[in-house]
Amino acid sequence: MTYSRFTALEQIAARNSHFNEVLDVPGKRISEFYGQNVFNEQTIKKYLTRDLYEELSNTIHGGEELDQSQLRIIANAMKKWAMDKGATHYAHWFQPLTGKTAEKHDSFFTLDSNDNPIEEFSVNALTQQEPDGSSFPGGGLRSTFEARGYTAWDPTSPAFILEVGMGKTLCIPTIFVTYSGDSMDYKLPLLKSASFLENAAKEVCQYFDPNITSVKTTLGWEQEYFLVDEATFFARPDLILCGRTLVGKYAAKGQQLDDHYFGSIPERVYKYMRDLENECHKLGIPVRTRHNEVGPGQYELAPMYEEVNVAVDHNQLLMDLMDRVARKHKLRVLLHEKPFEGVNGSGKHNNWSMSTNTGKNLLSPGKKPGRNLRFLTFFVSTIRAVWEHADLLRASVASAGNDHRLGANEAPPAIVSVFIGSTLKKVLDNIENDIEADEKGVQTVLNLLKKVPNLELDNTDRNRTSPFAFTGNKFEVRMVGSTRNCAAPMTVLNTIVGNQLNKFRQAVDGAVEEGKDRDSAILQEIKKYIRESRPILFEGDGYSDEWKEEARKRGLNDLESTPDALPVYTRPSTVSLFEENNILTERELNAHQEVMLENYSLNLQIESRALGEMIYNQILPAALKYQTAVADNYKSLTKMGIDGEQLTAQRDILERLNNCIQKVAREVKDMTEKRRSANRIDDPKLRAEAYCREVKPLLNSIRICSDRLEYLIDDKEWPLAKYRELMFIK
Numbered sequence: 001m002t003y004s005r006f007t008a009l010e011q012i013a014a015r016n017s018h019f020n021e022v023l024d025v026p027g028k029r030i031s032e033f034y035g036q037n038v039f040n041e042q043t044i045k046k047y048l049t050r051d052l053y054e055e056l057s058n059t060i061h062g063g064e065e066l067d068q069s070q071l072r073i074i075a076n077a078m079k080k081w082a083m084d085k086g087a088t089h090y091a092h093w094f095q096p097l098t099g100k101t102a103e104k105h106d107s108f109f110t111l112d113s114n115d116n117p118i119e120e121f122s123v124n125a126l127t128q129q130e131p132d133g134s135s136f137p138g139g140g141l142r143s144t145f146e147a148r149g150y151t152a153w154d155p156t157s158p159a160f161i162l163e164v165g166m167g168k169t170l171c172i173p174t175i176f177v178t179y180s181g182d183s184m185d186y187k188l189p190l191l192k193s194a195s196f197l198e199n200a201a202k203e204v205c206q207y208f209d210p211n212i213t214s215v216k217t218t219l220g221w222e223q224e225y226f227l228v229d230e231a232t233f234f235a236r237p238d239l240i241l242c243g244r245t246l247v248g249k250y251a252a253k254g255q256q257l258d259d260h261y262f263g264s265i266p267e268r269v270y271k272y273m274r275d276l277e278n279e280c281h282k283l284g285i286p287v288r289t290r291h292n293e294v295g296p297g298q299y300e301l302a303p304m305y306e307e308v309n310v311a312v313d314h315n316q317l318l319m320d321l322m323d324r325v326a327r328k329h330k331l332r333v334l335l336h337e338k339p340f341e342g343v344n345g346s347g348k349h350n351n352w353s354m355s356t357n358t359g360k361n362l363l364s365p366g367k368k369p370g371r372n373l374r375f376l377t378f379f380v381s382t383i384r385a386v387w388e389h390a391d392l393l394r395a396s397v398a399s400a401g402n403d404h405r406l407g408a409n410e411a412p413p414a415i416v417s418v419f420i421g422s423t424l425k426k427v428l429d430n431i432e433n434d435i436e437a438d439e440k441g442v443q444t445v446l447n448l449l450k451k452v453p454n455l456e457l458d459n460t461d462r463n464r465t466s467p468f469a470f471t472g473n474k475f476e477v478r479m480v481g482s483t484r485n486c487a488a489p490m491t492v493l494n495t496i497v498g499n500q501l502n503k504f505r506q507a508v509d510g511a512v513e514e515g516k517d518r519d520s521a522i523l524q525e526i527k528k529y530i531r532e533s534r535p536i537l538f539e540g541d542g543y544s545d546e547w548k549e550e551a552r553k554r555g556l557n558d559l560e561s562t563p564d565a566l567p568v569y570t571r572p573s574t575v576s577l578f579e580e581n582n583i584l585t586e587r588e589l590n591a592h593q594e595v596m597l598e599n600y601s602l603n604l605q606i607e608s609r610a611l612g613e614m615i616y617n618q619i620l621p622a623a624l625k626y627q628t629a630v631a632d633n634y635k636s637l638t639k640m641g642i643d644g645e646q647l648t649a650q651r652d653i654l655e656r657l658n659n660c661i662q663k664v665a666r667e668v669k670d671m672t673e674k675r676r677s678a679n680r681i682d683d684p685k686l687r688a689e690a691y692c693r694e695v696k697p698l699l700n701s702i703r704i705c706s707d708r709l710e711y712l713i714d715d716k717e718w719p720l721a722k723y724r725e726l727m728f729i730k
Contacts, residue, residue: 008231035284047077079121082170092151093171139591148179186487197498219311224346226334232721233332243336247706251724295344296727338404345405346482353474364473384529385500387536390416398562400603402481412467417538419466465542569593597684664705671698
């Protein structure tokens with residue numbers, strides 16, 4: 001369904017408020033209904049014996065296995081809880097390489113051997129299901145005739161009940177693998193990488209505190225998004241098909257006054273946010289922060305920190321909830337990284353850290369970081385890991401949508417650098433160079449280190465142009481796109497940091513075996529890492545042309561496009577990194593790369609087709625109609641005897657209209673031919689290159705011509721909802 005622009009505006013003007021009332025839980029505090037639709041540990045206690053609860057808890061927290069009899073009891077308990085809550089179906093909920101979630105619903109209802117109706121939920125139904133593996137992106141792991149794929153229960157992420165209208169379904173988080181066990185999802189590599197990092201971190205922690213027996217990787221994401229009215233959404237075929245505007249002249253007012261950022265939340269949006277938060281809280285998603293973002297019509301919400309696997313699941317679930325709730329309010333959520341040209345794009349900042357069973361954040365420097373040798377170890381090891389694998393981290397966030405965002409309007413650039421702030425930079429400088437700082441405000445740093453400045457908890461400024469920034473007690477991966485599954489960059493970050501920590505421990509242990517004092521060996525390795533990582537540390541403006549030149553001199557790559565970034569996935573060094581640490585095999589890495597390349601090409605293919613249709617079906621007819629009206633006006637006035645010298649405005653408009661019409665028609669034809677040529681290329685890498693180098697530039701060029709036509713054509717003749725209507729009318 002599509003609307004004309006003016007039909008959409010009439011609908012908005014006639015809106016009633018009944019549709020956007022908040023579905024509050026009456027008379028309850030959030031703490032009273034938080035997690036009510038989650039089979040969490042509090043709920044499990046009510047449905048299992050104490051012994052079985054402890055065994056399941058050991059599985060969740062310690063990786064211990066459950067036997068068939070235990071699984072049978074748990075399955076029955078989960079079924080009883082779900083049915084007590086009104087659920088009639090269950091589904092394995094998983095995260096294929098589409099970037100979205102997937103689910104296949106089965107009913108608890110069945111017939112027994114005597115054809116009597118019963119409700120049943122077996123152990124196999126809980127632990128393993130078989131969706132069609134060939135119908136999901138597999139990057140060559142599965143052929144069309146090889147249909148088997150398996151989902152398997154992930155007990156570390158709690159099951160939940162999804163409410164859609166009056167229906168309720170028990171959803172069980174699962175991994176998704178092929179018949180031969182290859183990963184076809186984002187969850188399994190994430191689980192492996194988290195376990196790998198946590199074991200590596202635990203071993204290093206033993207240098208500093210033998211009471212640390214476990215480490216958890218934590219993640220706090222920030223989700224940015226735009227909201228538009230449903231009617232104007234339907235008046236834009238590009239938003240319906242592509243999630244972003246392929247054409248559209250900048251509104252006279254955009255974000256230049258900075259008046260939307262942290263401004264008063266519009267009432268209709270506020271009702272949507274409250275409704276969304278209620279749904280999140282029922283599902284145990286601990287959202288706390290909401291505010292207006294920089295772009296007009298742009299917003300953000302963020303939760304508390306959680307264990308990384310659960311945090312990723314919650315973010316994937318959130319994106320589904322956002323869309324469902326928005327539709328109830330006659331709004332549409334735009335999650336695309338760049339839905340509007342010329343204003344802020346949307347990212348998903350991933351705030352990453354590690355915490356211990358003793359309650360310590362391993363990236364918290366405290367007030368005396370120079371004394372905190374443990375902090376320095378994890379802090380500097382992370383920087384060293386990013387320096388060595390910067391290209392891989394960049395590739396993990398690559399997509400057609402994010403290519404529009406990186407480096408534009410407050411998004412970080414495609415050059416990976418690390419921002420740590422002037423205070424911590426001085427700390428590292430002094431450690432590396434054995435320089436004593438001024439006596440004022442310094443603390444003694446063990447007996448091994450020179451004096452360094454004292455440090456408060458909020459020890460860094462914020463650098464919005466940094467792709468990877470230290471922000472007090474965590475690293476913030478700012479370059480993740482708003483549609484991206486957080487698991488992809490988190491898998492890479494966990495793996496490279498875990499690998500670096502293992503190297504650190506091997507070096508320290510080797511030095512100790514040779515007779516060196518352990519603390520001296522730790523300090524020696526820290527100083528070495530500081531020296532080696534120096535090129536990636538950058539405190540300045542990541543948008544500047546000077547930084548691009550400086551980065552090149554430092555040996556840092558500027559991988560502006562997805563086809564530029566993705567080859568790193570199959571480098572021998574990448575394959576060794578993932579295979580040696582049992583995260584991904586070479587086959588799986590090839591598959592991930594191929595899927596990302598295919599997604600890139602397909603996104604540009606869809607955009608090209610959509611733009612061509614819009615030009616021929618809507619924009620050119622409007623332009624030709626207006627051109628005829630201006631030409632008729634010119635002829636009429638000429639016949640009335642008005643000198644042509646007095647009609648320069650009409651001639652100018654006609655000339656500009658004609659130039660744009662001819663150019664846009666010619667370039668759409670050229671784009672279509674280049675798209676068809678790209679589609680005939682079998683190799684995914686070469687096809688993506690063709691779309692990037694040949695088709696994408698024409699998308700941009702056609703947009704420029706179309707936007708000039710929007711500027712010239714009578715407002716009442718322009719068929720598409722304009723930027724001022726999309727961003728400012730709610």
